[in-house]
Amino acid sequence: xxxxxxxxxxxxxxxxxxxxxxxxxxxxxxxxxxxxxxxxxxxxxxxxxxxxxxxxxxxxxxxxxxxxxxxxxxxxxxxxxxxxxxxxxxxxxxxxxxxxxxxxxxxxxxxxxxxxxxxxxxxxxxxxxxxxxxxxxxxxxxxxxxxxxxxxxxxxxxxxxxxxxxxxxxxxxxxxxxxxxxxxxxxxxxxxxxxxxxxxxxxxxxxxxxxxxxxxxxxxxxxxxxxxxxxxxxxxxxxxxxxxxxxxxxxxxxxxxxxxxxxxxxxxxxxxxxxxxxxxxxxxxxxxxxxxxxxxxxxxxxxxxxxxxxxxxxxxxxxxxxxxxxxxxxxxxxxxxxxxxxxxxxxxxxxxxxxxxxxxxxxxxxxxxxxxxxxxxxxxxxxxxxxxxxxxxxxxxxxxxxxxxxxxxxxxxxxxxxxxxxxxxxxxxxxxxxxxxxxxxxxxxxxxxxxxxxxxxxxxxxxxxxxxxxxxxxxxxxxxxxxxxxxxxxxxxxxxxxxxxxxxxxxxxxxxxxxxxxxxxxxxxxxxxxxx
Numbered sequence: 013x014x015x016x017x018x019x020x021x022x023x024x025x026x027x028x029x030x031x032x033x034x035x036x037x038x039x040x041x042x043x044x045x046x047x048x049x050x051x052x053x054x055x056x057x058x059x060x061x062x063x064x065x066x067x068x069x070x071x072x073x074x075x076x077x078x079x080x081x082x083x084x085x086x087x088x089x090x091x092x093x094x095x096x097x098x099x100x101x102x103x104x105x106x107x108x109x110x111x112x113x114x115x116x117x118x119x120x121x122x123x124x125x126x127x128x129x130x131x132x133x134x135x136x137x138x139x140x141x142x143x144x145x146x147x148x149x150x151x152x153x154x155x156x157x158x159x160x161x162x163x164x165x166x167x168x169x170x171x172x173x174x175x176x177x178x179x180x181x182x183x184x185x186x187x188x189x190x191x192x193x194x195x196x197x198x199x200x201x202x203x204x205x206x207x208x209x210x211x212x213x214x215x216x217x218x219x220x221x222x223x224x225x226x227x228x229x230x231x232x233x234x235x236x237x238x239x240x241x242x243x244x245x246x247x248x249x250x251x252x253x254x255x256x257x258x259x260x261x262x263x264x265x266x267x268x269x270x271x272x273x274x275x276x277x278x279x280x281x282x283x284x285x286x287x288x289x290x291x292x293x294x295x296x297x298x299x300x301x302x303x304x305x306x307x308x309x310x311x312x313x314x315x316x317x318x319x320x321x322x323x324x325x326x327x328x329x330x331x332x333x334x335x336x337x338x339x340x341x342x343x344x345x346x347x348x349x350x351x352x353x354x355x356x357x358x359x360x361x362x363x364x365x366x367x368x369x370x371x372x373x374x375x376x377x378x379x380x381x382x383x384x385x386x387x388x389x390x391x392x393x394x395x396x397x398x399x400x401x402x403x404x405x406x407x408x409x410x411x412x413x414x415x416x417x418x419x420x421x422x423x424x425x426x427x428x429x430x431x432x433x434x435x436x437x438x439x440x441x442x443x444x445x446x447x448x449x450x451x452x453x454x455x456x457x458x459x460x461x462x463x464x465x466x467x468x469x470x471x472x473x474x475x476x477x478x479x480x481x482x483x484x485x486x487x488x489x490x491x492x493x494x495x496x497x498x499x500x501x502x503x504x505x506x507x508x509x510x511x512x513x514x515x516x517x518x519x520x521x522x523x524x525x526x527x528x529x530x531x532x533x534x535x536x537x538x539x540x541x542x543x544x
Contacts, residue, residue, distance in 0.1 A: 159210025192409025350387025
């Protein structure tokens, strides 16, 4: 019996035809996604669900989807899919992470030109029968400095287009190496330097806790006078109220925004200001981009339903069904090791070295590598998956090397990840114990045995009395329950580490109390994607 796919949003006829040509029984109901009750009623009949953004694949919908095997999102954002619920039920969630990159980059360039020459206001004025040549004095972009915040997939395309327009391009990206910067023709700088030098600034980073208000009121105050700011990435990257004040005061010459902190944006501090260009989240709104992502998701879903091949999955590695049974715990461990490195590394990476020892050395290294890389990048980009991660890391010029070796120690198998920067190397190793749970077994060359939990605290110090007491007392006095406590040291009186698995995220004031003891060189909270 042929698999059945429901398309509940608007996809192109060509995408529908792909399903039909591959022998899929496709039901094209482009308005069904807006009817929550009807979707709940019929979803149990289908093996696949193809959507855009209108359909909300909530926990209720997924619970009712008794036969569903795959959800395909034509586009990158999967905020409308309850991924934990899908994962728990064994439903693969796919997206198309690269289908609209060029379109979004082109929109950023169009917005940059529009704000440079005040085109929207001049257009409105001329349509109104006015002829205000002297009012709309623009600025050339040739020879100007463009500051690009985020030089990943879309950001690097913007860099290329800007260089073609004879702009000087400087870029800030924590993951951008000097080699990759040279390759794409930009100068790598820190964020403070970019703020002081750029005539135009364009943002191309995801919205995370690390990037929230990356252009804060304080940083906006440091910007070069007369700067123009473009945001076609995500709302919330810029303090919109502070930017509005800077425009009113004349410190910022203009802005062009396609995204806003609250959407749909019915009102905003930027609305109505002179030389502010605004569009309603049109970054991916071209016929080519919409066609590309529709065709891609149809091919991906068909491949999975007919052959079991997994591509661009958010919640599953690209491995065969047979491999997944054995590799599942090791894939999860690889992601945790990468996540540890990502959370501990603030400097640009030059290389990632991954060692597979013992039984894990014979497994699918490509999938394991992807899990490590996705874990590293997830700190800065929560939308990254195991397929897009290697591409994103390659774009940043980071070299990934793999070593396999026969069992060389007390463990039947383990994975060791070493991150290399200009200043240091940082390594972490882990294994899977007989209970199926992942463990850290070595950090910075210091042997430990630490169960990995969702919320953890990591400290470094010189080996001396009082460390256990300081950690235990501080946590206890502030109501933080410790589930697991592990210590390790290099030598007596030498470098030592502690890693605590706690029941809930530790508030920053509690961490500050630890720092204020003067006993610790480093105190850091870590978070891992582990179900509780």
